[in-house]
Amino acid sequence: MAEVTKSRALLSEGLQTQGESGLYRCVNCGFCLNQCPTYIELGLETESPRGRLSLMKAMSEGRLELTKGVIGHLGLCLQCRACEAVCPSGVPFGRLMETARAGIVQHQPGSLGTRLVRSIVFQGLLPHPRRLALLATLLRFYQRSGLGWAMERTQVLRLLSPRLARMNEILPPLPGKPFSTDSRIVPSLGNKAQRKVAFFSGCVMSMIYAEVNEATLRVLSKNGCEVVVPREQVCCGALHVHSGERDIAKNMARRNIDAFMGAEIDTVVVNSAGCGALLKEYGVLLEDDPLYAHKARHFAGMVKDVTELLTPLPLEPGLGEIKKRVTYQDPCHLAHAQRISQEPRQILKSIPGIELVEMEDASLCCGAAGIYSITQSELSTRLLERKVRNIAATGVEVVVAPNPGCMLQLRLGLKRAGLNVRVAHLVELLDEAYARSTPTYPLKI
Amino acid sequence: MEKQRLVRELVAIVGSKWVISNPEDLLVFEYDGSVSRGLPDVVALPSTVDEVSKIMRLAHQEGIPVVPRGSGTGLSGGSVPESGGIVLAFTRMNHILEIDPVNRLAVVEPGVVNIDLTSATSKYSLHYVPDPSSQRACTIGGNVAENAGGPHCLAYGVTTNHVLGTEVVLANGDVVWLGGKTCKPGYDLTGIIVGSEGTLGVVTKIIVRLMPDPESIETLLAIFKEMDKAASAVSAIIARGIIPAALEMMDRLTIQAVEPAIHAGYPAEAGAVLLIEVEGLKEEVAEQANDIEGICSAEGAMEVRRAKNALEKERLWAGRKNAIGAIGRLSPNYYLLDGVVPRTKLVEVMRKMADTGQRFGFQICNVFHAGDGNIHPNILFNTQVHGETQRVLQAGAEILKACVDAGGTITGEHGVGLEKREYMPWIFSDEDLEAMVRLRVAFTHGAPLNPGKIFPPRKARNE
Numbered sequence: 041m042a043e044v045t046k047s048r049a050l051l052s053e054g055l056q057t058q059g060e061s062g063l064y065r066c067v068n069c070g071f072c073l074n075q076c077p078t079y080i081e082l083g084l085e086t087e088s089p090r091g092r093l094s095l096m097k098a099m100s101e102g103r104l105e106l107t108k109g110v111i112g113h114l115g116l117c118l119q120c121r122a123c124e125a126v127c128p129s130g131v132p133f134g135r136l137m138e139t140a141r142a143g144i145v146q147h148q149p150g151s152l153g154t155r156l157v158r159s160i161v162f163q164g165l166l167p168h169p170r171r172l173a174l175l176a177t178l179l180r181f182y183q184r185s186g187l188g189w190a191m192e193r194t195q196v197l198r199l200l201s202p203r204l205a206r207m208n209e210i211l212p213p214l215p216g217k218p219f220s221t222d223s224r225i226v227p228s229l230g231n232k233a234q235r236k237v238a239f240f241s242g243c244v245m246s247m248i249y250a251e252v253n254e255a256t257l258r259v260l261s262k263n264g265c266e267v268v269v270p271r272e273q274v275c276c277g278a279l280h281v282h283s284g285e286r287d288i289a290k291n292m293a294r295r296n297i298d299a300f301m302g303a304e305i306d307t308v309v310v311n312s313a314g315c316g317a318l319l320k321e322y323g324v325l326l327e328d329d330p331l332y333a334h335k336a337r338h339f340a341g342m343v344k345d346v347t348e349l350l351t352p353l354p355l356e357p358g359l360g361e362i363k364k365r366v367t368y369q370d371p372c373h374l375a376h377a378q379r380i381s382q383e384p385r386q387i388l389k390s391i392p393g394i395e396l397v398e399m400e401d402a403s404l405c406c407g408a409a410g411i412y413s414i415t416q417s418e419l420s421t422r423l424l425e426r427k428v429r430n431i432a433a434t435g436v437e438v439v440v441a442p443n444p445g446c447m448l449q450l451r452l453g454l455k456r457a458g459l460n461v462r463v464a465h466l467v468e469l470l471d472e473a474y475a476r477s478t479p480t481y482p483l484k485i
Numbered sequence: 486m487e488k489q490r491l492v493r494e495l496v497a498i499v500g501s502k503w504v505i506s507n508p509e510d511l512l513v514f515e516y517d518g519s520v521s522r523g524l525p526d527v528v529a530l531p532s533t534v535d536e537v538s539k540i541m542r543l544a545h546q547e548g549i550p551v552v553p554r555g556s557g558t559g560l561s562g563g564s565v566p567e568s569g570g571i572v573l574a575f576t577r578m579n580h581i582l583e584i585d586p587v588n589r590l591a592v593v594e595p596g597v598v599n600i601d602l603t604s605a606t607s608k609y610s611l612h613y614v615p616d617p618s619s620q621r622a623c624t625i626g627g628n629v630a631e632n633a634g635g636p637h638c639l640a641y642g643v644t645t646n647h648v649l650g651t652e653v654v655l656a657n658g659d660v661v662w663l664g665g666k667t668c669k670p671g672y673d674l675t676g677i678i679v680g681s682e683g684t685l686g687v688v689t690k691i692i693v694r695l696m697p698d699p700e701s702i703e704t705l706l707a708i709f710k711e712m713d714k715a716a717s718a719v720s721a722i723i724a725r726g727i728i729p730a731a732l733e734m735m736d737r738l739t740i741q742a743v744e745p746a747i748h749a750g751y752p753a754e755a756g757a758v759l760l761i762e763v764e765g766l767k768e769e770v771a772e773q774a775n776d777i778e779g780i781c782s783a784e785g786a787m788e789v790r791r792a793k794n795a796l797e798k799e800r801l802w803a804g805r806k807n808a809i810g811a812i813g814r815l816s817p818n819y820y821l822l823d824g825v826v827p828r829t830k831l832v833e834v835m836r837k838m839a840d841t842g843q844r845f846g847f848q849i850c851n852v853f854h855a856g857d858g859n860i861h862p863n864i865l866f867n868t869q870v871h872g873e874t875q876r877v878l879q880a881g882a883e884i885l886k887a888c889v890d891a892g893g894t895i896t897g898e899h900g901v902g903l904e905k906r907e908y909m910p911w912i913f914s915d916e917d918l919e920a921m922v923r924l925r926v927a928f929t930h931g932a933p934l935n936p937g938k939i940f941p942p943r944k945a946r947n948e
């Protein structure tokens with residue numbers, strides 16, 4: 041019991057330090073309500089940003105215990121930060137929710153099984169690129185052996201564990217080789233003034249969409265960037281932060297800062313929206329670390345999403361025609377957390393032949409939200425189905441979503457609905473457009 | 486009735502998913518956008534008129550208070566269940582039932598969010614005029630109950646001018662239609678329901694008027710060094726016989742809150758800005774815009790800007806529509822007032838207000854619908870500081886009294902609710918209030934429908 045009280049105190053302390061500048065900025069105006077996917081879907085104030093903030097306030101004031109019910113409401117939040125983007129009072133909702141989640145992890149560590157899985161994934165796996173690569177190879181072997189297909193067909197996995205079954209279903213065919221961060225330096229091949237940038241590869245992107253990373257290097261190189269890929273980089277820690285594992289995330293942030301600060305660069309380019317959002321917040325994550333606070337702020341200031349980097353430059357000419365109807369899904373952590381939504385659309389429109397058709401609620405979360413699709417599969421599925429309906433209504437052939445989590449989720453939804461719509465990253469289309477018209481465009485670099 | 490039984494009965498009506506009774510969940514229904522707080526005993530979320538009627542009948546039999554609730558953005562405590570009971574939340578009744586572009590009307594359920602109606606009618610080049618700044622969040626039901634206004638109500642009137650009829654569930658569960666698609670003889674009961682703050686009946690359907698989108702719109706931002714000059718420009722524009730579609734003012738402190746948050750393009754060095762919109766036929770609009778620009782310059786504007794395109798217009802408006810929320814950045818709490826003064830007394834009342842602020846030691850921001858003299862002084866304070874809530878209410882009362890003394894009133898659009906019920910005798914005689922209470926009794930037979938609202942507690946006891 042003493043433990044419980046202590047953790048609760050910890051939770052409210054965490055919330056209180058955010059207090060004046062954070063929690064109490066909320067004036068209950070309700071502007072967030074109809075931007076929140078869980079409120080839109082469920083229609084309950086308890087599942088709204090304003091409701092969640094009131095629960096946090098009540099806890100921080102000692103009026104409310106951290107009950108199972110409260111944990112449920114906070115756990116249902118996607119952390120998509122759509123609320124934060126529209127909040128006129130500037131409530132740092134994402135940060136508050138992360139603080140609350142961290143408190144919950146300490147207060148209610150969960151069952152032995154859950155703890156084990158968490159510790160394997162968050163500590164044993166994600167921070168170690170080599171182990172991740174090994175896992176990717178094993179998974180690929182599993183897929184090629186036909187076992188994956190058999191599992192899906194026979195429903196055996198579903199009986200064993202619905203979560204595993206879902207993961208099996210989500211996973212697309214894995215690349216032959218995961219993307220490797222091998223300290224390579226890709227020269228600039230563009231005509232434009234050179235700039236030196238470093239590439240942050242992202243663990244999910246590297247494992248599952250290695251080809252997107254290669255395409256990113258080619259497009260950057262074509263657009264006048266000399267790109268280095270620092271070898272010592274690790275997972276950004278976003279999944280950790282969102283799940284309340286702040287301390288592990290801080291360690292990873294320090295490692296990344298060390299890995300990148302060695303290189304002589306002025307920009308860190310990233311093509312995963314989720315990673316980019318956290319990398320830009322390293323300054324806040326490490327603000328209490330006397331050794332790293334300054335470096336972290338400097339690092340954060342250098343981070344740019346690839347679409348952000350490419351937009352102010354008019355794109356290097358040589359884009360061939362891609363005659364396709366395309367729609368754009370705003371990744372939450374690009375549109376809401378980084379407030380980037382016009383840039384990717386501008387790039388899409390600049391590719392000859394592409395017709396951009398906007399879908400309804402393009403900036404509403406697709407339900408991927410990191411590991412949400414696995415931990416909260418029911419609501420995740422509802423959001424996904426809504427998204428797939430909106431995509432279908434546009435009649436497009438391609439949906440672009442520059443973030444691996446969204447790409448996986450959309451692919452799953454479209455597959456289930458039997459729709460023949462390709463899911464692509466923005467740079468893949470750019471890469472293809474260059475390849476179409478420039479014979480010398482490097483296919484391998 | 487004991488709570489468990491009440492919950493069981495409600496579950497039988499709307500289903501267990503839509504009855505909320507856990508103490509921790511009820512906590513998120515204790516507030517609206519004001520400073521009032523009160524916990525309900527239970528929350529029910531009906532989806533049909535029939536369910537609403539059954540709930541009302543049950544509450545009536547058992548004498549349980551019922552408090553209707555839209556989105557809880559109200560600014561006078563209207564949906565705060567001061568004496569507990571059932572909160573009836575209309576979130577699920579959010580369907581647009583009919584859009585009739587030929588007759589220019591729509592039939593909606595009360596939980597429809599204001600902006601969603603205009604989005605849905607835009608394909609017919611029609612829109613729903615009342616556009617409270619909270620339009621992305623608040624419901625049409627809440628708008629009807631509060632007779633909500635908005636920047637564009639200056640030329641076209643507030644909610645009551647746009648509601649043709651309502652389906653109402655009375656306190657005893659009876660379902661009645663008041664008004665309708667065509668003009669009805671007899672009493673204008675729709676007019677009584679609009680602005681009744683949920684105390685006469687529960688609105689379950691609303692027939693609203695739609696307006697055609699104007700051919701042309703001009704949005705101007707007039708920048709002034711001082712508030713006084715901006716205020717006299719307002720009077721001058723109206724005196725010239727121009728009725729702009731919107732005429733909004735923001736003061737220095739508000740601009741300082743809005744700019745960093747919204748980047749609307751309001752200059753930091755301004756003492757006040759006027760946001761003015763004219764709309765109508767192309768030639769007419771161009772002429773009015775020129776006139777307004779001339780008047781503002783003559784009244785000492787530092788600069789008058791015009792939105793060059795839709796994006797610029799949207800940006801100028803984003804500043805205004807987010808202004809109140811943005812003030813949340815300046816201090817942990819605010820107390821937003823809603824007084825009305827004759828336009829000619831604006832400057833005088835603003836001076837008194839500044840004086841009150843100084844004496845109490847509070848900062849006050851001002852955002853308001855200058856065109857119709859509806860002022861929104863916003864007092865910054867902190868509930869966590871002992872005694873400050875009490876003092877802020879005192880300061881607020883003093884400012885509203887100044888409005889009344891100048892020939893104005895205590896609310897323009899946010900309603901009386903809990904917050905201003907004690908001030909009703911400033912405006913109404915005992916007999917006036919008595920007449921209103923009798924009307925209420927005619928509707929409710931004394932049932933506790935949204936009890937405690939509008940009337941000073943002393944008066945309400947006479948029911």
Ligand SMILES: Cc1cc2nc3c(=O)[nH]c(=O)nc-3n(C[C@H](O)[C@H](O)[C@H](O)COP(=O)(O)OP(=O)(O)OC[C@H]3O[C@@H](n4cnc5c(N)ncnc54)[C@H](O)[C@@H]3O)c2cc1C
Nearest residue numbers: 555556557558559563617618624626627630633634683688
């Ligand atoms: C930032 C901000 C800006 C605002 N700007 C404006 C503005 O420009 N103009 C303006 O007029 N108001 C404004 N408001 C106030 C508020 O948004 C309006 O009063 C709005 O009409 C309330 O709608 P709601 O759905 O939130 O209702 P609630 O706050 O939930 O309820 C308001 C009242 O309506 C009653 N009610 C709700 N539904 C029903 C129903 N179906 N039947 C009967 N009674 C019902 C409730 O009992 C309560 O008395 C603003 C509020 C905020 C927070």
